[in-house]
Amino acid sequence: MPTEPRRLIVDRQIVEDAWTHVADDAPLPAGPAIVSRERWLAGDAAGHAPLGVLYQPDEDPLADVDRLGELALIAFAFPAFSDGRPLSRARKLRQIVGFTGQIRAVGDVLRDQILYMWRCGFDAFEVRADKSLEDALAAFAEFSVDYQASTPRRLSEG
Amino acid sequence: MYRYNALDQRIVDERVGQFRDQVRRRLSGELSEDEFRPLRLMNGLYYQRHAYMLRVAIPYGVLSTAQVRMLAHIARTFDRGYGHFTTRQNIQYNWPELEAVPDILACLAQVQMHAIQTSGNCVRNISADHLAGVARDEAVDPRPYCEIMRQWSTFHPEFSYLPRKFKLAFTGATTDRAAIKLHDIGYRALRSPEGEVGFQVWVGGGMGRTPVVGELLHPFLPERDLLSFTESILRVYNELGDRKDKYKARIKILVRRLGVAEFRRLVDEDHAATRTPELVLTPERVAAMAAHFAPPAFDPEAPAHDALVDEKASEDAAFRAWLGHNVAPHKVPGYHAVIVSLKAPDVPPGDVTDAQLEALADIADDHAFGEVRSLHTQNLLLASVASRDLYAVWQRLRLVKLATPNVDTLTDQICCPGFDFCSLANAASIPVAQEIAEAFDDLDHLYDLGEIKLKISGCINACGHHHVGHIGILGIDKRGADFYQVMLGGAEGDDASLGRILGPAFAREAVVPAIGRILAAYVDLRADGERFLDTVRRLGLQPFKERAYAH
CATH class of the missing domain: 3.90.480.20 (Sulfite Reductase Hemoprotein; domain 2)
Structure with missing residues (x-):
């Protein structure tokens, strides 16, 4: 049975996902693929394009800064929405590294945090499967003003 | 404001x-x-x-x-x-x-108020020297920086899901009345010899189960870097703080684990990479904010002494006692700061009724430029009262039971809500405070004992700041009964120190008698004019321990 393509929020729009999460023991499919950092660093996805990597909260992409040019997408796992580490990681990716690819939130991704994620440089949100995407979109309209500058999603726009 | x-x-x-x-x-x-x-x-x-x-x-x-x-x-x-x-x-x-x-x-x-970030693992309400702007020993008024930081920290997208809560405190005075060494970050604004403003930055202080006096992170952070440097501290903490064990999650544990030198290196490294122009605090922005805190219209003719006030003080012992204990000096001649005691004997420390608040608002409108302040000692303050109005203010405060003349005495206790309200507490705290207030209700005795800071917490989370009480009391649960550890020698100002436990915990009914014996020991042992804290520091715990348990 063909499964329905995953829907997610990208650039404040609900879209069908062009990317596939690939488990460490599964073969790489054709097309956009997201693998673990471990698999990527092991060279197991060399030459695949476009390639994305999923970082766990205790993994810092800045440790891999020389190779980040290989990636079109960087995803961060939120094992719990209350784990704020990826917020700082994303900000540094945009600001220090100048990463312009997609930064994606994966895991315990909920309406009440995604505006903060967006403002730290995330632009894609795999909202938790049991929650409504339409409802989550409303988060972007909850506040119309901020005290802090937001991290530009793409530096070219900044 | x-x-x-x-x-x-x-x-x-x-x-x-x-x-x-x-x-x-x-x-x-x-x-x-x-x-x-x-x-x-x-x-x-x-x-x-x-x-x-x-x-x-x-x-x-x-x-x-x-x-x-x-x-x-x-x-x-x-x-x-x-x-x-x-x-x-x-x-x-x-x-x-x-x-x-x-x-x-x-x-x-x-009325321009909110409950934002008064809880949660985020930057909490920023506290400050209660005498900001009126203290005689102040080099820099910290309030404009506090407001800049309040705005910066409000809904900060990067720092709203920290490993644990995060508390900031500011002073701009020589004497630390804001306990800056007992905060996640404490700032002391000061001026360089050239007159430029900068900040002494203390990091990793705090109470709770692991009390720590903070470390000096920066001796003179330039004003322009206040926001960017604070962001770097928070970023290092956000990424490296412990998220597995909530009791090891505060920044004090990270600073201790890394050592302050390595922590400083990480902060400096981040600061060099992330200090963006919009985070730089410009002199224009500071000046615009400072304009909000311009002094009120003080009367340049206000007399330092008023004949009526002097006369009442000489004939009315109650007024004299209040003048002596609840009134503080002010930087403008002819004005005083008035501490409004929320420590009346029959009321839980810090509690205030709607009618008292309204009466106080009326008094502040008539005599204190329409401003009231709250203190970390759970009292309130009228920051600027003309000296000639002191008698009228005292009379009006007394009518609503807000003139208890016990500031900085034993019964000016700090006390957490304890088991009566709080779901974290192990033991009652307010009833203990009330028993102490009842047992030591003789003002002459209190005045003879002098400055004593007594602080009570109903559990080790230390909301009552027991670690830094000259006398600290910690409620614990022993097989279903309330027991109380007593510690001596804590302090929270420039000479911040953590109290040491005297000995085995006391049963509830033994607390007041034990405090009485400790105080009697102090009276016997003190040198002329020596404060309780200084006697404890000079002699150590032993003589107090001997007396406290000798019965």
């Missing part, structure tokens, strides 16, 4: 709308309690032993009389007619209904 502009107002108004919707989603079951908890906590709403508790922010402890009247209105309309001032200069309501909380927030927004 600071007045909201349109942007500030819009943010609190939108926050009310957001929280109203979150409450709606919780009541409809759309949000589970697990999902709702961090949202309500980010807004100061706890679930306590009997009911919800709402903590309202009082940024750096400054209130207008319109705000004080609104706090009274909320106490009367949505609570049981009283509120409780906390050690973070905030006010708590103990009995609101969940359904009413959005309406309470809407009331607060009408």
Whole structure:
């Protein structure tokens, strides 16, 4: 049975996902693929394009800064929405590294945090499967003003 | 004081709308309690032993009389007619209904107040020297920086899900009245010999289960880097702080684990990479903010002494006692700061009724430029009262039982809500405070004992700051019974130190007699004019221990 393509929020729009999460023991499919950092660093996805990597909260992409040019997408796992580490990681990716690819939130991704994620440089949100995407979109309209500058999603726009 | 502009107002108004919707989603079951908890906590709403508790922010402890009247209105309309001032200069309501909380927030927004970040693992309400702007020993008024930091920290997208709560404190004075070495970050604004403003930055202090006196991170952080450097501290903490064990999650544990030198290196490295132009604090921005805190219209002719006040002081011992204990010097000749004691003998420390708040607002409008402040000692303050008005102010405060002349004495106790309200507490604290207040109600005896800071916590989370009490009392649970550890020798100012436990814990009924024996030992042992704390520091615990347990 063909499964329905995953829907997610990208650039404040609900879209069908062009990317596939690939488990460490599964073969790489054709097309956009997201693998673990471990698999990527092991060279197991060399030459695949476009390639994305999923970082766990205790993994810092800045440790891999020389190779980040290989990636079109960087995803961060939120094992719990209350784990704020990826917020700082994303900000540094945009600001220090100048990463312009997609930064994606994966895991315990909920309406009440995604505006903060967006403002730290995330632009894609795999909202938790049991929650409504339409409802989550409303988060972007909850506040119309901020005290802090937001991290530009793409530096070219900044 | 600071007045909201349109942007500030819009943010609190939108926050009310957001929280109203979150409450709606919780009541409809759309949000589970697990999902709702961090949202309500980010807004100061706890679930306590009997009911919800709402903590309202009082940024750096400054209130207008319109705000004080609104706090009274909320106490009367949505609570049981009283509120409780906390050690973070905030006010708590103990009995609101969940359904009413959005309406309470809407009331607060009408007077430029909110409950944002009074709880949760985020930057909390910023506290400050209660004498800011009026202290004689002040080099720099810290309030403009406090407000800049309040705005910067409000809904900060990167630092709203930290490993644990995060507390900032500011002073700009020589004497530290804000306990800056006992905060996650403490700042002391000072001036270089060239007159430039900078900050001494202390990091990693705190109380709780692992009390630590902070480390000096920066001796003179230039004013322009206040925000960017603070962001770097928070970023290093956000990424490296412990998230597995909540008791090891505060920044003090990280600083201790890395050592302050390595922590400083990481902060400096981040700062060099992330210090963006919009984070640089310009002199123009500081000046614009400082204009909000311009001094009120002091009367240049105000006499330092007033014949009526002097006459009343000489003939009325009660007024004289109040002048001696509840009135502090002011930098402007002819003015004083008046500490409004919330430590009347029969009232839990820090509690105040709606009627008292309204009376105080009237007094502040008539005699104190329409401003009231909250202190971390759970008292209130009229920062600028003309010396000639002191007798009238005293009479009016006395009518509403706000003139107990016990500031900085044994009965000016700090006390957490304890087991009577708090779901974390192991033991009662307010009843112990009340027993102490009753047992030591003789003012002459209190005055003879001099300055003693007694602080009581009902559990090791130390909301009552027992570690830094000259006398600290910690409630513990021993097989279902309340017992109390007594510690001596703590202090929170420039000579901050942590108290040491005297010996085995006392049963509830043994606490007051033990305190009595400790104080009797002090009276016997003190050198001429020596404070209790200094006697303890000079002699150590042993002589007090011998007396306390000898019965």
